[in-house]
Amino acid sequence: MNISQERKEFAERLQSALRQARQPADSPTALARGFNSHFPGRAITVHAARKWLMAESIPTQDKLRSLAQWLQVPAEWLRFGGLATGGGKEGQAPVDKTLGAMLAAMSREDLKLVEALHALEADERRLVRELIQLFFRTQERALQEAASA
Structure with missing residues (x-):
C-alpha cells in the first residue's frame, strides 16, 4: 500500500470516529478546537486538522494517541485499521476486514467494555x-x- 492510500484510509477512519463521537466530520476548525482541548502539547492549527481530514498527512504518534483517546477509539485502529490485506503478525490470525468498520460503529460504552x-x-x-x-x-x-x- 502506498503512502497516499494510507493517508486516505486514515482520513476515512478519522471521519468515521468523529461521526461516532458526534463531532463534525468535515470541519477542520471543529477538529482543531476539539483536539486542542484534549492535547497537552502544542496546539495544532486549523490547517493541520484540514490536512488530516483531506488525506494530506497523518498525525505524529503523540497526536494520534491523544486523538484516539479523545475520540475513544483504539489508536492502532485509527492509524492502521484492520490488517485485512496483510494478515496478522507471525503466529496471529489475520484480522477480519470488517473489524475497523465494527469498531467505528461501536458506542463509547461498547468500546470501554472491549477495553475492559x-x-x-x-x-x-x-x-x-x-x-x-x-x-x-x-x-x-x-x-x-x-x-x-
Whole structure:
C-alpha cells in the first residue's frame, strides 16, 4: 500500500470516529478546537486538522494517541485499521476486514467494555466468553421455542 492510500484510509477512519463521537466530520476548525482541548502539547492549527481530514498527512504518534483517546477509539485502529490485506503478525490470525468498520460503529460504552475485557487476565477473559456464549445459546433456544409455538 502506498503512502497516499494510507493517508486516505486514515482520513476515512478519522471521519468515521468523529461521526461516532458526534463531532463534525468535515470541519477542520471543529477538529482543531476539539483536539486542542484534549492535547497537552502544542496546539495544532486549523490547517493541520484540514490536512488530516483531506488525506494530506497523518498525525505524529503523540497526536494520534491523544486523538484516539479523545475520540475513544483504539489508536492502532485509527492509524492502521484492520490488517485485512496483510494478515496478522507471525503466529496471529489475520484480522477480519470488517473489524475497523465494527469498531467505528461501536458506542463509547461498547468500546470501554472491549477495553475492559482486554485488560482482564486470560482466565477471566475465558470466563466472560463462556458467559456470553451461554447467553447466546439461551437466546437461540428462546427464539426457536417462539418460532415453533
